[in-house]
Amino acid sequence: MSNILIINAHEPYPSSPGRLNATLVERASALLSERAHRIRTTVVHDGYDTVTELEKHRWADVVLLQTPVYWMGVPWTFKRYMDEVYSAGLDGTLCHGDGRSRREPSRQYGSGGTLTGKRYMLSLTFNAPRAAFDDPAQYLSRGQSVDDLFLPMHMTFRFFGMEAIETFVCHDVMKNPDIENDLMRFDAHLEQHLAGYS
Template sequence: MRVFVINAGVKRPDGSGGWLNAEMTRMAKEAFERRKIESIITDLNEKWDLEKEVEKVLGSDLLLVQTPIWAMSTPWQYTKWQDIVLTDPRVCGTDGRTRKDPNKLYGTGGFLTKKRYWISTTWNAPEDAVCEPGQFFDARGLEGVLMPLHKQFQYMGIKPLAPSFAIFDVYKNPTVESDLLRWKSTLEVVTGKLLIGQTQ
């Protein structure tokens, strides 16, 4: 059993930021290894190699994306990683259609069907802005706003292990201490799911 954690909590050009996602990554690694689940990490503050990243994807049972939400999406460093690594033919497959059968459903060609993924996010936006009618994201909810990330994994054949996690309002109204306690308890639940899956 192996978990691949991608820490997209990159520092801003002025050197600030990144600490919360780094701490959540550290806590995740600790929680997995406490349950004897191996974890490997790619920190997008550092250089990475395509061959090694593909090996990490292929050799892992769960991919955990730990990312802030910047400019309504992930930082460009994660987008670059996703565009290069997760579209590599060795992990991505095809869209499911062929020239002989172009009417087959798009997005059905993924072959990593035994793997799972999980998304954990940090936000400047408050939860109301994401979930409530009349607010900025038009009540799309967390999973709706994260749909492009979900669809990339679905395209690859990978299914979610658990609902996405979020820490909201980290700048204007932070409650980081309680949020990290919530993260810790959520990690316990998710590691339990992994262990159950391992024995089935």
Template sequence: MNVLLVYAHPEPTSLNGTLKAFTVEHLQRAGHTVQVSDLHAMQWKAQIDADDHPGRDPSVPFHASLDSRDAFRTGRQSADIAAEQEKLRWADAVILQFPLWWFSMPAILKGWVDRVYAYGFAYGVGEHSDQHWGDRYGEGAMSGKRAMLVVTTGGWESHYGPRGINGPIDDVLFPIQHGILFYPGFDVLPAHVIYRSSRIDEASLPGVLEGLGARLDGLASDPVIAYRRQNGGDYLIPALSLRPELAEGEAGLGVHLAL
């Protein structure tokens, strides 16, 4: 497989740096081809702005989505955006690796999504009708590709358990897994979460790496999260609400799983 690792941590000697190096070596040893987008090393520009559309008319007010659409359509995107899009086209699987900071991904990784997921590339594609509301949530440019999060967090696993104070980890990561990965068509594997990251030492690190290695070995074959496809018949269009006879009487994020 071709695997793209998008990595967001500023310190190469950190636990995340160790996990990144292990991931690349482990995948390559298994015969996969790996590219790494190390966002801090690349000095990735996080903010989306008019500079992302070289040659645009400066007299026209900047509009993030419309400028993104026009730049993508005309082939006038900034070079760093186009290069990351080409990596996504190349990849069979994508791993986003990051520390969980304030219940989300670091700003530099969110900026990668904001800029690389251009209008016409990752969203705003497909017909809109009474039967089909765009190619998204199970369809789109990333269809047929797999994706997985590798996340470190300082909190205990129980803090992110079903009754944990931080909320269930699947709910915390839902906007990323369902909204950023499943939306443009990725088949999303359950996240690999490493808890109590600050407590990992030389004695516990081998076990952590062994667990990560097992997940990497299943990148091509492990079952993916059974999200409901938007255009598969489970949702009313154009309301995009789950049909009332499905998960009857239930609400919340879990209803979007086809169990």
């Protein structure tokens, strides 16, 4: 079937040790392996080798990024991973620079990706409730969606030529958790968008 790279971007803190993100990674690995997909994983907090990570991205048909949302973005350790691994991939491994060329001035910024035909999926865990998004009356988001908030991450993968799979979100995981339902929704999301993918 497909090669799937699952990245666990969680950075543990006393208030957030990472059990839910680890559970989602384990669950995705088990379910997708049962469907004959080949799985590789990276746990950013455990350390990584840049060359190996680039090879994993080239190998993967799908990259599943499993991450908590800290201060409306990814944890700092995953941002460092991006700066180190993705910057090293500018050599043509992930993209040919930013895609522009003096010989072809019509080429657009961000169009140099070499991972065309590959896909990615964001799976996010939030303390924010579902109601905090997509509603202009909400104080913080003012009507923006979760995908609006994560536009920089979407643009990063688009920079490599990849296409998005629908984002999955667990909301309100600290103040009002419904983990059993979240896990069932996650399984259904994987079944719908990834399990039958080849």
